[in-house]
Amino acid sequence: MRPIRIIRSKKFKVIGFIFIAAIVIGSVFYLGILNFTDQxxxxxxxxxxxxxxxxxxxxxxxxxxxxxxxxxxxxxxxxxxxxxxxxxxxxxxxxxxxxxxxxxxxxxxxxxxxxxxxxxxRRPVLYVMWALFVFLVVWVGRGKGLLSVVGLILTFFVIFAFIIPKLIEGSDPVKVSIVGVFFMLPAVLYLSHGFNKKSNIAAIGTAISVFLIVVLYEVFSVLGNISGFSSEETTYLPQLLGTNDLRGVLLAGIIIGAVGMLDDITVNQVSVVAELKEANPQYGFKNLWLGAMRVGRDHINAIINTLFLAYTGASFPLLILLYANNQPGAITLSGEGVMTEIMRAMLGSMGVVASVPITTFLASYIFSRSKKDKTK
The missing domain is CATH 2.40.50 (OB fold (Dihydrolipoamide Acetyltransferase, E2P))
Structure with a gap:
């Protein structure tokens, strides 16, 4: 029997489903016994x-x-x-x-x-929510949904097994966060979307967008005199990390928060270009670019609202306190806590917005180079 026929067989899919489900269920028990201290x-x-x-x-x-x-x-x-x-x-x-x-x-x-x-x-409640989350994702997304759950687990494994320990060891937060992103990409992109041309282009577009976020952050954190001490919990970090410069920690959080959105929009743009090319084999770079950008602009509108509302929801207690304090607007906007939250939302959004033309350009150029592309 040929390898392709074995992979497509129903028995193979059932075994694969059971194997991946075992990983997901096992992760729940692993999280239940996970300890970060000897206490x-x-x-x-x-x-x-x-x-x-x-x-x-x-x-x-x-x-x-x-x-x-x-x-x-x-x-x-x-x-x-x-x-x-x-x-x-x-x-x-x-x-x-x-x-x-x-x-x-x-x-x-x-x-x-x-x-x-x-x-x-509260662990029993956490387990029930996790099980319900996995059920809904797998029920709606089926095989791809299950792979996305596995990718999510691997992403958090990178965060807790690599990024956070390296930061505590005193490694450069910027380098650690960038390397961590490249560890995340296989889990976020390839596991969810497969090893193919579309995933490769999306990975390149994501990497370029992350680099852009890093550059923008370095510029605006210096211009805004940002120290990284934006909340009460950050006051405990200097002794733990051995440095008073927490700007890199803030950058790591911005990058991690943006990667999920970048994955979504870059894959979407590459898929649009691929579909346009398949439906219109005669299309060259210009037609692919213009057609995909029309879709990308609609996607940007939804993504920007999602990002800003997500960041607003996460900092909602801070917003209530600021409103109740009744301070002048100049003082409120100049406060580092507020400035930090604004930077999170704006820099993440700028990276996401920039990923649309970046990824669309790459995909349009690559798919226009050949008359017939096998993307799957």
Whole structure:
């Protein structure tokens, strides 16, 4: 039997589907046991709660005294007691009997285990959302949808296994983010769209657009006197990364955020050119370019709205605080937090917009060179 016939056989497709599904399901369990620290964390179930009020430093403090049955660890099935301050906190965090929680384990001065409440165990909800997400993507996208899920997993693997560790080691954030993008491209493009001419052109268009984003960021971050300290969590990074220059970290985030959109629009433009060439074999560079750009302009309108609304949604709490502070517009716009969010949206959008003519030019030139192209 010929190799092509084997690959197209129903049995081969079923085996491939099961194999990829196993990878997806396995990733869920892997994420469930993934740890970024040596600190021991155990699951537990609240068996009983009591409200305790104590006097400390002349103030009345309320505690929620918890009786928790541990689900794992050396004290599995044992009942441990925890205290959680509930005064002046969100009452939605009030724990009830039967709630699943996470507790951290420490050793006291006598070497005995001491447990502290870490948080509510939200992993079951996360697993259900992930399963529903995978189901919808595979149900609608079928084989390609499943491959896109695998590509998404590999993309996050690059982020957590390469980009973040390299940044913590003190590597140049710009170089790390660019190399990380080239690691992501096979997962984002080739796994989802196959190894063919269209994917190759889209990869080149994406790479050029990423380079353009880097150049624009270097220019505007200097002109805008951007330091990278745009939020509260960034104040902890200098000690971790060993540098006070966080501009590269900001750039890495912008690039990662733009790559997903670049993948979509570059593949779309190459596909439009390929379809035009297949439907009109006599078309040369000019006709392919003009036809594809008409479609690209419509796509740009939707993409720009998507990008800006996505960035706005991510920074919505900041926008509410700025509005409530009632500061002059000049101060608000000049604040680094606001300026950083604007740069994220605008530079990512400029890269996406520029990718349309860049990719369309490459695809039109390559497909116009031959009368008959096999793109699949």
């Amino acid at each position: 021991e964390v155990f699951s537990g179930k609240v068996m009983r709660t009591e409200l305790v009020e104590q006097e400390e430093f002349g103030q009345s403090i309320q505690y929620q005294h918890l009786y928790v049955q541990l689900s794992d660890g050396q004290d599995k099935d044992n009942l441990v007691e925890l205290d959680e301050v509930v005064e002046n906190v969100n009452r939605d965090f009030w724990l009830e009997t039967g709630d699943k929680i996470l507790v951290s384990s420490f050793e006291d001065e006598n070497g005995e285990a001491m447990y502290v409440l870490s948080d509510v165990d």
